[in-house]
Amino acid sequence: MAQVYGRVALIGLGLIASSLFWAIKRGGLAGEVTGYARSDETRATAREIGLCDRVCDTAAEAVAGADLVVLCVPVGVMGAVAAEIAPHLAPGATVTDVGSVKADVIAQVGPHLPKGVHFIPGHPLAGTEHSGPRSGFAELFDNRWCLLVPVEGTDVEAIARLRALWEGAGAHVEEMDAEHHDLVLAVTSHAPHLIAYTMVGVADDLRRVTDSEVIKYSAAGFRDFTRIAASDPTMWRDVFLTNKDATLEILGRFTEELFALQRAIRTGDGDHLHAYFTRTRAIRRGIIEAGQDTDAPNFGRGGPKP
Amino acid sequence: MAQVYGRVALIGLGLIASSLFWAIKRGGLAGEVTGYARSDETRATAREIGLCDRVCDTAAEAVAGADLVVLCVPVGVMGAVAAEIAPHLAPGATVTDVGSVKADVIAQVGPHLPKGVHFIPGHPLAGTEHSGPRSGFAELFDNRWCLLVPVEGTDVEAIARLRALWEGAGAHVEEMDAEHHDLVLAVTSHAPHLIAYTMVGVADDLRRVTDSEVIKYSAAGFRDFTRIAASDPTMWRDVFLTNKDATLEILGRFTEELFALQRAIRTGDGDHLHAYFTRTRAIRRGIIEAGQDTDAPNFGRGGPKP
Known part of the structure; x- marks a missing residue:
């Protein structure tokens, strides 16, 4: 080159x-x-x-x-x-x-x-x-x-x-342009990071479920959050403080949607949940087709031998 | 054997x-x-x-x-x-x-x-x-x-x-015992899955950020959520409907904590954010030491050659 x-x-x-x-x-x-x-x-x-x-x-x-x-x-x-x-x-x-x-x-x-x-x-x-x-x-x-x-x-x-x-x-x-960048990143990066940090903090706080259980049994989904939540604290503090408006806007949308799903759980609305979970599957396929992730199960860790 | x-x-x-x-x-x-x-x-x-x-x-x-x-x-x-x-x-x-x-x-x-x-x-x-x-x-x-x-x-x-x-x-x-199992799994699996489904759904909904942008730029954090949110819809609908109480309890704790972090962002409380993000990093180390995940960057996808 x-x-x-x-x-x-x-x-x-x-x-x-x-x-x-x-x-x-x-x-x-x-x-x-x-x-x-x-x-x-x-x-x-x-x-x-x-x-x-x-x-x-x-x-x-x-x-x-x-x-x-x-x-x-x-x-x-x-x-x-x-x-x-x-x-x-x-x-x-x-x-x-x-x-x-x-x-x-x-x-x-x-x-x-x-x-x-x-x-x-x-x-x-x-x-x-x-x-x-x-x-x-x-x-x-x-x-x-x-x-x-x-x-x-x-x-x-x-x-x-x-x-x-x-x-x-x-x-x-x-x-x-800068404003569009900051909104796109609030969706694809900043809000997901804050959510992952939050969930890992909640798990750490729960006294009835000991830390060692949370760690031992993390393979069921939680460990992917912990990876995101292990990123550099100073970098991320600054990101949230400097992209405040877009991040808070996306988190507001997130909370609204989470409340709707919580209500569906509480009222036993299985159709709503199933439809929602089916829709989100399609986005994953798009990411794999775009070459931005591997289709190997669990990102290839511990998957089947090719 | x-x-x-x-x-x-x-x-x-x-x-x-x-x-x-x-x-x-x-x-x-x-x-x-x-x-x-x-x-x-x-x-x-x-x-x-x-x-x-x-x-x-x-x-x-x-x-x-x-x-x-x-x-x-x-x-x-x-x-x-x-x-x-x-x-x-x-x-x-x-x-x-x-x-x-x-x-x-x-x-x-x-x-x-x-x-x-x-x-x-x-x-x-x-x-x-x-x-x-x-x-x-x-x-x-x-x-x-x-x-x-x-x-x-x-x-x-x-x-x-x-x-x-x-x-x-x-x-x-x-x-x-069964009750303890259901609480531990609500923390390590059920709540994280619902949260991932929610975030992916929110991204899908945003019309100003096109689907193709969300997909193209997913490597910044979002794509890990999409993997979790690509799991079987029927299985997960049933999980939430049958472990309703423990899941809703953990989601309640999650929302409380998320609101506290959102407030820290809004008021510019960088110390609160930094302390929180530093604490969550330790949990990740525990999971790697317990042999429940790889320390390879990005789960080993696209990382440095060993």
């Missing part, structure tokens, strides 16, 4: 940044990748495992001379990080991010960036329940979507180049 | 029955396995794929002379099936079931069974989102739990024999 950028700077070295680094190396997509993380420990780990060609002790040093700067920090600190790096950005550089919320990030980051720097917010829809510099792997973005949310008037050439980087990392790229 | 029963009859030939058949064959746990399903199509499929040594056209024929009869039908029809087979049961035979609810099944089935027949309700905590006679595989119960819920005064020898069958099929066996 051809080199897309001369120098890429990764600010924040968690799951997404480390995966992007390995994907860039796999594809030969950049001449040099610099990296910075606020924590001494993370920088030491990065140096130990060869994460980034050069790990810098300040964000300013990492972004100096970079053609592309990727902000890979929790959504809540994007603005502060942008303020910190702004004076050190090279003219003509592109700044992007990987945050799960877009309208709020645009409001936080945009005002800090100097004229002549291209700001193209982004969001790769990929992740696992693991976090930190050791959790990354080159295949994370393969066949996943990366959404770009360029603000009006953004340089077309700069967008094409960022798109090429993500495509080189294995992703399909699509453009979308 | 040693033969445990001379003849086993499977009534109903879906995921659990077909997996049990293949596990019995793998372990040499029975001399002959007969099978019956109400639908002509299912019986024809079973004959085609060699599911059961003998597929019978009536339940009466299947249970005649069987040492063990396993009811593998939806919870809602357990009573009707018990009434149908009762006159044909061999003296000294054991009847068990695999239903996800126990108190209601005991109330439905118990009264029909003649004296001299041992009734030992059971529940293997294993499954996938697939259903039907083709979905079974011998490894389904390996390292999973099977809960036995014997009523008071049940023959100890009969319990030991049924335990040996499930252990031969790969499961760990534990005994529990």
Whole structure:
């Protein structure tokens, strides 16, 4: 694959940044990748495992001379990080991010960036329940979507180049406006995560059912919730606080629907339940046909030998 | 492995029955396995794929002379099936079931069974989102739990024999009383399933976010819900109708907790959210340490190469 950028700077070295680094190396997509993380420990780990060609002790040093700067920090600190790096950005550089919320990030980051720097917010829809510099792997973005949310008037050439980087990392790229992004993600990600966190918390609270029983007997459905609810707490706190309106709207719809199903259970309305459960099955088929999940039972864990 | 029963009859030939058949064959746990399903199509499929040594056209024929009869039908029809087979049961035979609810099944089935027949309700905590006679595989119960819920005064020898069958099929066996079972399962399985069904239904309803977007961008969390919500509609309708009280109690707790988190989002209480999300992470570690799930990211789908 051809080199897309001369120098890429990764600010924040968690799951997404480390995966992007390995994907860039796999594809030969950049001449040099610099990296910075606020924590001494993370920088030491990065140096130990060869994460980034050069790990810098300040964000300013990492972004100096970079053609592309990727902000890979929790959504809540994007603005502060942008303020910190702004004076050190090279003219003509592109700044992007990987945050799960877009309208709020645009409001936080945009005002800090100097004229002549291209700001193209982004969001790769990929992740696992693991976090930190050791959790990354080159295949994370393969066949996943990366959404770009360029603000009006953004340089077309700069967008094409960022798109090429993500495509080189294995992703399909699509453009979308920020408000629509935030609503789509509230449905496909933010509300499901809050619901999973809630259910796991409820199970933990129940004193009559001991923790050890909840854990032993988790294979009956609950364990899938626990995987989602094991994601990074700081990242998710920031997501909910910055995509408040869309998340609360979807949760309102969810509660309304849950109450209707609870009433059907209470009144013994089996037809209502059966019809509802039949409808939801079809969505699963759509996801498998779209190549966004495996049809192997239980995601392939402990399934039949092929 | 040693033969445990001379003849086993499977009534109903879906995921659990077909997996049990293949596990019995793998372990040499029975001399002959007969099978019956109400639908002509299912019986024809079973004959085609060699599911059961003998597929019978009536339940009466299947249970005649069987040492063990396993009811593998939806919870809602357990009573009707018990009434149908009762006159044909061999003296000294054991009847068990695999239903996800126990108190209601005991109330439905118990009264029909003649004296001299041992009734030992059971529940293997294993499954996938697939259903039907083709979905079974011998490894389904390996390292999973099977809960036995014997009523008071049940023959100890009969319990030991049924335990040996499930252990031969790969499961760990534990005994529990019916009410406790139904509460534990409401937490670990029934409430999570209803919640997943609800969230998938909500996503399907949203017209501003098109179906195709929900499907395309599902990898961000939602797709795990769709797997759970793809389970058999009839089975789950019956579970909710027959474990009504425990399920509604847990859903009540869930709603209470969800409202508290929604309020934290609305008021911007990040500390509350962060503390909650940190606590739920610990439960995930417990499940992995207990060997009930894999630590591979995303359940191993698309993760790093080992």
